[in-house]
Amino acid sequence: MSLRYALIALLTGRPMTGYDISKSFSRSVAHVWHAPDSQIYPELNRMERDGLLTSVEVPWGKKGTKKEYxxxxxxxxxxxEWMGSPLAPQRQRDPAYLKAAYFDFAEPASVREQLRQQQAYWEEQLSLLEGTRAALVDRTHPTLAARxxxxxxxxxxxxxxxxxxAYDGLIARARTELAWIADGFALVDELHDS
Amino acid sequence: MSLRYALIALLTGRPMTGYDISKSFSRSVAHVWHAPDSQIYPELNRMERDGLLTSVEVPWGKKGTKKEYxxxxxxxxxxxEWMGSPLAPQRQRDPAYLKAAYFDFAEPASVREQLRQQQAYWEEQLSLLEGTRAALVDRTHPTLAARxxxxxxxxxxxxxxxxxxAYDGLIARARTELAWIADGFALVDELHDS
DNA sequence: ACAAACTAACTATCGATATAGTGAGATGGC
DNA sequence: GCCATCTCACTATATCGATAGTTAGTTTGT
Incomplete structure (x- = not known):
């Protein structure tokens, strides 16, 4: 159900076509909420049917049109109403923690390799998040500026x-993951190197 | 796909019935991976079909039997093999961060109330996680002890x-959430009280 | 002139997940 | 003796979400 509200949130900034939305979701919105095209387009249709959105046909080039929501x-x-109502508690379902609990079933070399990959992933996330935070603070972020x-x-x-x-929370989370990964390297060294 | 590996991980400790597994999932396993009965039972059947598990009929009371996997x-x-292979990067999809980014659409009183609820949730999680961690350290945790x-x-x-x-990571995550929530209270006070 | 890349709006399929049940046998308390 | 509660093993239904396409028009570089 949250996809619906992520879409409204995005569209409060400025009207957009499904394509614009899809691009936003594969860029900055993805930090907060990920969704593929196959969810976005049907949900836009349902939301229009439910009267939450209206679409306007806009010409595009000579013959084409696009639908602006x-x-x-x-x-x-x-x-x-959603913003004022409480959230259901979130379920834990993170394969990284499941795996970490059973690292004794994997080779130390493989554990180190997986930790390196997780580290690279979170470092990239962190840098993207910090970049977006800076763009929010100086108000150059395009969606925010429109709003x-x-x-x-x-x-x-x-x-x-x-x-x-919100971004400070995401950044803190990424830093926590990185600190945990660093502890993981230290633990593997302690258990398998000495 | 991770449910499958969560189930094998659990069953490496000791053989269990679907019911035992379901109970474990609603208790300690839920810290790492949540799943409802409607996923567990069909997945156990598929895993038996795929040869990853075998089931043994065990008598239960006078007439009943139960299936031990x-x-x-x-x-x-x-x-x-799964333990040795890299994880796909995780997609962000946490409604709490989506909501926080748009708190300006809610009443300050409602924001405070939601922060209080999140705080209560994470404090309870933290205390459960710390309890389980202690039981792991002194090896009284039942599933671990069996293994x-x-x-x-x-x-x-x-x-x-x-x-x-793994539990240290979950505990660090819970503490990070709580610190973020505390910052949320301070921010609401700053923006709406002064 | 033409190809590559981009914009636009989807669809098909499949597995994952949530919510909410069913129904039968077993056990403990009073 | 019987009732509440627990154990056991499911099922039904619906939506969510991932992966991987399709079709068509537009713009840009060479």
Whole structure:
């Protein structure tokens, strides 16, 4: 159900086509929520059917058209209701922790290799997150900038601060993962090198 | 696919019935991997069909029987192969961060309430995780104890240390969430109280 | 002039996951 | 003796999500 609200959140910034949305989801939105095309397009249709979005046909080139989705008042009301309601507790389901608990079933060399891959992944994530955070702080982030242009100074301040807050959480999480991975290297050395 | 390996991992400790497994999944295993009955029973059947598990009918009371699942050599080989292969990078999909980024759409009172709920959830998780970690360290954890009885001193040491390592990661993650939530309270106060 | 790359909007298929049940036998407390 | 609760093994239904396509028009570089 959260995909629906991720879509409304994104479209409060500016109207977008399914294609624009798909691109956003494979770039910055992916830090917060990942979704493939095969979920996005059907969900947009359902949301239009449910009256949360309306679409406007916009010409594209000579013959082509594209569909630009706009959030309706009903959509905004639905979003605000979701924003005001409590979240269901999240279920744990992270294969990295499952694997780590059973590292004694793998070769030390393989464990080190897997730790290196996880480390590379989280370092890249961290650098992407820090880049996005900086773009939010100086208000050059494109989706945020579009939204800010419609807000008062006070409202803009809130919008920016909460987004930076969310990214600070993601950055802290990435750093925690990296620290855990570093501990993993130390543990493998201790258990298999001495 | 990870459910399959979570099941083999659990059954390397001791043979279990589907019911035992279901109970384990709603208790300690849930820290690492959550799954409902409707996934567990069909997956056990598929795994038996694929030769990763065998089941033994065991009498239960006067008339009843129960099915005890044992890991086969093929199952263990499959598990070791998975343990030695790299993990696909994990996709971000956490509604708490999505929501936090748009807290400006909710009432401050509602934001505080949601932060309190998240805080209560993570504090409870943290205390469960710390309890389980302690039980691993002193080797009183039932599933671990069953497995240790089949291992040499050296092997047991590895099994315990890696499990403790996994829990240390989960504990660090819970603490990071709690620190982020505390920052959330401070931010709401700053933005709406002054 | 033409090809490569990009924009646009999907669909098909399959496995994963959630929610919510069913129904039968077993056991413990009073 | 019987009732509540636990053990056991499922099933039904629906949605979520991943992977991998398809089809068509547009823009850009050479």
């Amino acid at each position: 706009h959030v309706t008042d009903a959509g905004l009301a639905d979003f605000r 800010l242009s419609k807000l008062t100074g006070r409202e803009a301040e809130l919008a920016v601060r909460y987004k930076v807050y | 044992h890991v086969t050599d093929a199952g263990l080989a499959d598990f070791r 240790l009885s089949k291992l040499t001193g050296r092997e047991a040491e590895l099994a315990v240390r890696y499990k403790v390592y």
